[in-house]
Amino acid sequence: MQGDPIIKVREMAFPRLSAPDLDAMEAFLIDFGMVRAHRTDETLYMRGVGPAPYVHVVERGEPGFIGFAFEAQTREDLERIAASEGFSAVEPLEAPGGGWRTRVTDPHGVAVEVVHGIAPAAPLGDSAPRPLNMGTKFERIGTVQRIKAGPSRIKRFGHLAMNVRDVKASIAWYRARFGILESDRINLAPGMPVAIFTRCDRGAEPADHHSILFASDMGSGGMPGLNHLSWEVCDIDDLLAGAEHLAAKKRAREWGIGRHLLGSQVFDYWRDPWGHIHEHWTDGDQLDASVPVGDHSIDVGAASQWGPNPPPTFGRTIAPQPR
Numbered sequence: 001m002q003g004d005p006i007i008k009v010r011e012m013a014f015p016r017l018s019a020p021d022l023d024a025m026e027a028f029l030i031d032f033g034m035v036r037a038h039r040t041d042e043t044l045y046m047r048g049v050g051p052a053p054y055v056h057v058v059e060r061g062e063p064g065f066i067g068f069a070f071e072a073q074t075r076e077d078l079e080r081i082a083a084s085e086g087f088s089a090v091e092p093l094e095a096p097g098g099g100w101r102t103r104v105t106d107p108h109g110v111a112v113e114v115v116h117g118i119a120p121a122a123p124l125g126d127s128a129p130r131p132l133n134m135g136t137k138f139e140r141i142g143t144v145q146r147i148k149a150g151p152s153r154i155k156r157f158g159h160l161a162m163n164v165r166d167v168k169a170s171i172a173w174y175r176a177r178f179g180i181l182e183s184d185r186i187n188l189a190p191g192m193p194v195a196i197f198t199r200c201d202r203g204a205e206p207a208d209h210h211s212i213l214f215a216s217d218m219g220s221g222g223m224p225g226l227n228h229l230s231w232e233v234c235d236i237d238d239l240l241a242g243a244e245h246l247a248a249k250k251r252a253r254e255w256g257i258g259r260h261l262l263g264s265q266v267f268d269y270w271r272d273p274w275g276h277i278h279e280h281w282t283d284g285d286q287l288d289a290s291v292p293v294g295d296h297s298i299d300v301g302a303a304s305q306w307g308p309n310p311p312p313t314f315g316r317t318i319a320p321q322p323r
């Protein structure tokens, strides 16, 4: 990975899926913990409790993964990347909060957007974690803990995982344009990665351990595409009580609850009506740009520190690009 990237993106903004029935998708996402932000005949925008006006976009169409958006640090960065080969001119975003974007298509046909200037929305509620009493650290004195039954509070879109033909080539493509850094590699043999977790380069400011996980499509029968999408919930009670709510609504759990090894987050994966995997997570690692990449053998696999083993279906491509 040589040379400076064109820009260094700040974070993930939202994914874009397509689904034939927006009513059914909205119903699932409400059970998952989102709230309708806006809807047209063709597009559904869903949000969490935080200031992002939307954290999930679904377009009417054949079920599939269209792409996702990064947020640029500055307007200048947006202009710089838009002037680069393959990117569209800067254009207005016709969506809640407005803003601007440029678009490019990655080597697998994924539509990658870079956005900037989306106006924040009024938060829908408190997204602060609940105070905990942890034996030596007491955050709640004189008040009781009461968890309202119902869906999770979704905080923000955190990351996605993609199955790709060549992990190193994909990362080189994204690194050159968006400045992503490698956090952890899983290697079949030295220098032969089958999965790499990558994060945003914010310099001295910490970022999520992974914003994109690139996984080899060997485990998906050579089919590149979406592996899963992931949103941060406000705290551990949101993950646990939210899981109970999804189960009560007879939604399909894929894998969970457990704590991952690489990234350390507590996770819970659910499938939408077309099989796209949606993850809830909380308590993930935060790394600044100085933390070096970690190398791990294939034995680490999709290991968790506790929790059930992954089902054989986990990680297979379930949403190849529809166009």
Ligand SMILES: [Fe+2]
Residues within 6 Å of the ligand: 159, 161, 228, 229, 230, 279
């Ligand atoms: Fe994940």
